[in-house]
Amino acid sequence: xxxxxxxxxxxxxxxxxxxxxxxxxxxxxxxxxxxxxxxxxxxxxxxxxxxxxxxxxxxxxxxxxxxxxxxxxxxxxxxxxxxxxxxxxxxxxxxxxxxxxxxxxxxxxxxxxxxxxxxxxxxxxxxxxxxxxxxxxxxxxxxxxxxxxxxxxxxxxxxxxxxxxxxxxxxxxxxxxxxxxxxxxxxxxxxxxxxxxxxxxxxxxxxxxxxxxxxxxxxxxxxxxxxxxxxxxxxxxxxxxxxxxxxxxxxxxxxxxxxxxxxxxxxxxxxxxxxxxxxxxxxxxxxxxxxxxxxxxxxxxxxxxxxxxxxxxxxxxxxxxxxxxxxxxxxxxxxxxxxxxxxxxxxxxxxxxxxxxxxxxxxxxxxxxxxxxxxxxxxxxxxxxxxxxxxxxxxxxxxxxxxxxxxxxxxxxxxxxxxxxxxxxxxxxxxxxxxxxxxxxxxxxxxxxxxxxxxxxxxxxxxxxxxxxxxxxxxxxxxxxxxxxxxxxxxxxxxxxxxxxxxxxxxxxxxxxxxxxxxxxxxxxxxxxxxxxxxxxxxxxxxxxxxxxxxxxxxxxxxxxxxxxxxxxxxxxxxxxxxxxxx
RNA sequence: GGCCCCAUCGUCUAGCCCGGUCUAGGACACAUCCCUCUCACGGAUGGGACAGGGGUUCAAAUCCCCUUGGGGUCACCA
Numbered sequence: 075x076x077x078x079x080x081x082x083x084x085x086x087x088x089x090x091x092x093x094x095x096x097x098x099x100x101x102x103x104x105x106x107x108x109x110x111x112x113x114x115x116x117x118x119x120x121x122x123x124x125x126x127x128x129x130x131x132x133x134x135x136x137x138x139x140x141x142x143x144x145x146x147x148x149x150x151x152x153x154x155x156x157x158x159x160x161x162x163x164x165x166x167x168x169x170x171x172x173x174x175x176x177x178x179x180x181x182x183x184x185x186x187x188x189x190x191x192x193x194x195x196x197x198x199x200x201x202x203x204x205x206x207x208x209x210x211x212x213x214x215x216x217x218x219x220x221x222x223x224x225x226x227x228x229x230x231x232x233x234x235x236x237x238x239x240x241x242x243x244x245x246x247x248x249x250x251x252x253x254x255x256x257x258x259x260x261x262x263x264x265x266x267x268x269x270x271x272x273x274x275x276x277x278x279x280x281x282x283x284x285x286x287x288x289x290x291x292x293x294x295x296x297x298x299x300x301x302x303x304x305x306x307x308x309x310x311x312x313x314x315x316x317x318x319x320x321x322x323x324x325x326x327x328x329x330x331x332x333x334x335x336x337x338x339x340x341x342x343x344x345x346x347x348x349x350x351x352x353x354x355x356x357x358x359x360x361x362x363x364x365x366x367x368x369x370x371x372x373x374x375x376x377x378x379x380x381x382x383x384x385x386x387x388x389x390x391x392x393x394x395x396x397x398x399x400x401x402x403x404x405x406x407x408x409x410x411x412x413x414x415x416x417x418x419x420x421x422x423x424x425x426x427x428x429x430x431x432x433x434x435x436x437x438x439x440x441x442x443x444x445x446x447x448x449x450x451x452x453x454x455x456x457x458x459x460x461x462x463x464x465x466x467x468x469x470x471x472x473x474x475x476x477x478x479x480x481x482x483x484x485x486x487x488x489x490x491x492x493x494x495x496x497x498x499x500x501x502x503x504x505x506x507x508x509x510x511x512x513x514x515x516x517x518x519x520x521x522x523x524x525x526x527x528x529x530x531x532x533x534x535x536x537x538x539x540x541x542x543x544x545x546x547x548x549x550x551x552x553x554x555x556x557x558x559x560x561x562x563x564x565x566x567x568x569x570x571x572x573x574x575x576x577x578x579x580x581x582x583x584x585x586x587x588x589x590x591x592x593x594x595x596x597x598x599x600x601x602x603x604x605x606x607x608x609x610x611x612x613x614x615x616x617x618x619x620x621x622x623x624x625x626x627x628x629x630x631x632x633x634x635x636x637x638x639x640x641x642x643x644x645x646x647x648x649x650x651x652x653x654x655x656x657x
Numbered sequence: 658g659g660c661c662c663c664a665u666c667g668u669c670u671a672g673c674c675c676g677g678u679c680u681a682g683g684a685c686a687c688a689u690c691c692c693u694c695u696c697a698c699g700g701a702u703g704g705g706a707c708a709g710g711g712g713u714u715c716a717a718a719u720c721c722c723c724u725u726g727g728g729g730u731c732a733c734c735a
Contacts, residue, residue: 276663293733320729325730466669618695
């Protein structure tokens with residue numbers, strides 16, 4: 075009878091609804107079940123990695139399911155953008171949304187779909203009907219206001235609010251609800267008994283009787299709540315092991331109760347600790363906004379800087395802390411404000427030039443370790459060794475400095491060919507301007523000049539922005555180090571040549587010099603021996619300032635080759651001019 | 658606040674389950690030195706932790722209890 079009030083109806087019996095028709099399978103099935111998102115958070119990445127490693131190391135399957143039962147959250151095309159991040163990390167799924175990988179192969183699919191919960195409503199309704207029929211669930215008509223009042227009352231008694239069955243509505247009530255256009259939710263009638271939360275990481279713990287209330291399993295809009303959908307889908311998708319964030323630990327009691335009422339099997343649970351920021355706060359997407367808000371405040375900025383974000387976006391953003399800037403806008407604003415956005419999502423780290431294998435390695439080390447002081451390993455190793463018995467219960471702080479060190483080691487271990495290939499791929503994706511500006515010879519030179527000092531794939535580009543400047547647009551940085559190199563403002567010892575003097579002298583030497591690494595080095599060394607007391611540094615540094623604008627660049631001979639002879643001479647002239655005007 | 662979970666160098670962690678082999682090991686970071694045309698890389702050396710208090714025991718980082726601190730949860734979010 076109440077079925078008539080349902081928003082969604084059952085159309086026959088789906089084969090998927092038979093859950094116990096298959097013999098127990100010994101190989102495990104794990105799943106990663108995020109809500110829709112365009113970006114994969116590092117915490118989520120670690121959960122996915124562990125799920126993947128556990129299943130794949132035991133001949134099982136790894137499933138991805140999209141938990142999009144909240145209609146308020148957008149579910150546009152970008153909703154599964156995070157899939158590309160998973161694929162990039164080397165985490166591939168056996169079942170789930172279909173995804174075309176860059177290499178042309180296809181990931182996903184499977185016979186237990188659909189893998190979007192929003193497409194599974196009739197399945198959920200079928201099982202909700204079973205629960206109602208067996209007396210394990212009921213419709214509840216309370217309005218938000220009524221619930222709020224109840225909650226306040228409980229708060230007044232200093233108690234946590236627990237919803238309990240409030241009796242069948244009378245005929246008059248029912249008529250009034252209908253007149254008001256009220257739509258009921260469905261609540262689960264929680265068994266009044268202690269509930270054991272099974273957890274292979276934290277250990278089994280008993281929740282006292284009454285802790286679990288009659289929670290909602292179907293919302294007013296006809297969508298199931300997370301608790302209900304997750305239990306049904308884990309059963310139907312044959313999930314044997316559930317590894318998820320620790321915030322779900324207490325929720326597990328609800329899931330266990332639901333499984334019992336539904337006659338479902340119980341997967342093995344393992345709750346993973348959260349990953350925190352160095353300052354102990356929870357790592358979140360908001361962290362980027364926080365950095366920007368702080369910078370805006372500190373710099374006293376009251377209007378959006380040119381070509382960063384629109385006035386509308388700016389106004390909305392400054393008006394409320396709850397509003398977050400678009401990723402693109404945030405990046406442009408950070409550039410304008412000269413602040414570094416913290417990397418939070420997997421694609422942030424990708425953009426910064428981190429290696430996917432290093433991210434996986436490092437992520438795995440946050441909350442798990444293979445023991446025996448081993449800490450460098452790949453996903454194959456993880457797959458072989460990963461087990462719940464060595465998962466840590468304590469939350470880890472995400473240490474970007476150590477991540478960088480790991481990345482540096484991996485970069486150093488690369489062959490030159492691999493380094494070039496991966497840097498090129500990185501540039502194609504994130505630094506196209508370098509590819510456009512540099513000739514193949516220059517690019518090759520940049521690679522040899524930067525390989526041993528690069529900590530990330532982005533470093534050859536990020537650290538050498540002077541290559542993008544024209545000979546006329548290059549700005550010389552006026553700071554202490556530059557002044558020291560050129561001898562500006564310093565009282566030099568009697569007879570000693572300043573950096574500027576060396577620059578003038580080198581100008582004519584370089585003009586005569588063959589533009590090769592060896593010839594340049596010989597010419598400069600000869601000059602340094604004669605005129606700089608053999609100190610090549612006092613010649614190289616002024617040259618570096620002249621061609622790169624700062625005191626930091628790749629080895630000076632490589633830098634000169636990179637800039638080229640005409641360019642170098644022109645930059646020298648401009649630098650001399652600039653320095654003379656400064657003193 | 659109720660309920661639940663957790664606790665080793667600054668950080669990630671090994672050791673803890675099965676007490677002695679731990680004057681607690683590794684890695685990152687830090688400090689000093691070496692290398693050096695800048696920045697890096699690299700090499701050497703060094704400081705640095707069992708949250709506190711009670712037990713149990715011949716013996717406790719390891720087992721038990723309390724305190725303190727941290728986290729999670731208490732939604733028609735997931």
